[in-house]
Amino acid sequence: xxxxxxxxxxxxxxxxxxxxxxxxxxxxxxxxxxxxxxxxxxxxxxxxxxxxxxxxxxxxxxxxxxxxxxxxxxxxxxxxxxxxxxxxxxxxxxxxxxxxxxxxxxxxxxxxxxxxxxxxxxxxxxxxxxxxxxxxxxxxxxxxxxxxxxxxxxxxxxxxxxxxxxxxxxxxxxxxxxxxxxxxxxxxxxxxxxxxxxxxxxxxxxxxxxxxxxxxxxxxxxxxxxxxxxxxxxxxxxxxxxxxxxxxxxxxxxxxxxxxxxxxxxxxxxxxxxxxxxxxxxxxxxxxxxxxxxxxxxxxxxxxxxxxxxxxxxxxxxxxxxxxxxxxxxxxxxxxxxxxxxxxxxxxxxxxxxxxxxxxxxxxxxxxxxxxxxxxxxxxxxxxxxxxxxxxxxxxxxx
Numbered sequence: 001x002x003x004x005x006x007x008x009x010x011x012x013x014x015x016x017x018x019x020x021x022x023x024x025x026x027x028x029x030x031x032x033x034x035x036x037x038x039x040x041x042x043x044x045x046x047x048x049x050x051x052x053x054x055x056x057x058x059x060x061x062x063x064x065x066x067x068x069x070x071x072x073x074x075x076x077x078x079x080x081x082x083x084x085x086x087x088x089x090x091x092x093x094x095x096x097x098x099x100x101x102x103x104x105x106x107x108x109x110x111x112x113x114x115x116x117x118x119x120x121x122x123x124x125x126x127x128x129x130x131x132x133x134x135x136x137x138x139x140x141x142x143x144x145x146x147x148x149x150x151x152x153x154x155x156x157x158x159x160x161x162x163x164x165x166x167x168x169x170x171x172x173x174x175x176x177x178x179x180x181x182x183x184x185x186x187x188x189x190x191x192x193x194x195x196x197x198x199x200x201x202x203x204x205x206x207x208x209x210x211x212x213x214x215x216x217x218x219x220x221x222x223x224x225x226x227x228x229x230x231x232x233x234x235x236x237x238x239x240x241x242x243x244x245x246x247x248x249x250x251x252x253x254x255x256x257x258x259x260x261x262x263x264x265x266x267x268x269x270x271x272x273x274x275x276x277x278x279x280x281x282x283x284x285x286x287x288x289x290x291x292x293x294x295x296x297x298x299x300x301x302x303x304x305x306x307x308x309x310x311x312x313x314x315x316x317x318x319x320x321x322x323x324x325x326x327x328x329x330x331x332x333x334x335x336x337x338x339x340x341x342x343x344x345x346x347x348x349x350x351x352x353x354x355x356x357x358x359x360x361x362x363x364x365x366x367x368x369x370x371x372x373x374x375x376x377x378x379x380x381x382x383x384x385x386x387x388x389x390x391x392x393x394x395x396x397x398x399x
Contacts, residue, residue, distance in 0.1 A: 028153025088122025144274015
């Protein structure tokens with residue numbers, strides 16, 4: 001019966017949500033084909049140091065975080081989402097040939113910054129567009145579906161990169177050129193496949209971040225932002241999953257397949273749990289997601305064999321499928337319609353800063369206390385988030 005209801009819901013989801021999902025998937029394929037090889041390319045082909053790789057990645061991600069807030073706010077001010085989303089995806093697509101042409105590390109930095117600016121520009125308007133298109137009673141399923149389709153690209157991309165590297169004898173630049181194709185396809189699909197719903201507003205245009213507008217983001221919204229930040233502190237960068245797998249003796253060439261496995265589980269679970277979030281308490285589903293994350297951390301902390309690590313990685317993917325679309329749905333539910341872009345921008349910024357802090361702490365713990373301690377501390381943060389979830393929900397009018 002549940003499967004039948006889920007299939008019925010799929011048929012009710014507007015076509016625009018499917019299109020946005022496939023746009024994200026194509027860009028993810030393009031990006032992951034490059035990002036799964038980029039560190040090795042910088043070190044082995046361009047002679048960059050590990051420090052240079054770290055600085056480039058840190059600067060790129062920080063840039064994306066800052067841009068997200070401005071793009072979301074601008075989409076609210078203009079009353080338009082699609083134009084900014086197209087701009088963001090176009091910047092990402094234009095960066096791909098630069099990687100293939102790059103003769104120096106400076107050009108790689110330029111391409112990486114352009115790529116991350118594009119990601120920052122498109123993120124909040126795209127999420128707000130999903131919320132605008134999806135009927136309120138299908139919002140959880142819509143975000144879950146988009147996330148599921150999006151995440152397909154996160155494991156198709158690395159698999160394509162591995163296959164082409166084997167076929168073309170480690171020709172990085174040839175693979176980067178191929179990666180430009182799905183990026184261009186994503187932009188074309190967004191331009192011709194999406195019609196933005198009309199905005200019904202009789203109010204005069206005003207700055208979304210003015211004090212009177214920010215006051216309209218009430219306590220319920222800020223609580224969602226806070227719980228999202230604590231979630232992120234408990235769930236640091238997936239790079240540590242890769243490092244943990246490497247410690248078990250898995251062949252270096254096969255280590256990236258850990259992320260393929262995680263994203264496969266993530267993609268397979270995001271829509272079913274999104275569908276479920278439209279039919280049950282958000283608090284209970286978030287709490288269950290935290291419990292799953294605790295188990296994932298404990299398994300990863302105690303495991304020394306690749307099969308155990310695989311179980312932990314799979315649990316991590318289930319947690320992602322349960323919570324990421326749900327948190328996006330909660331932002332839409334608690335923010336005014338005309339401030340959704342701003343709301344997503346702030347949410348993404350705070351969560352992104354939390355990710356930087358969490359990953360820094362995780363790296364420090366890894367170097368000083370070992371891998372097991374890193375995951376045990378992650379489990380502790382998950383329990384703290386679980387307690388905060390229980391306390392906060394009693395005080396707020398959220399379902």
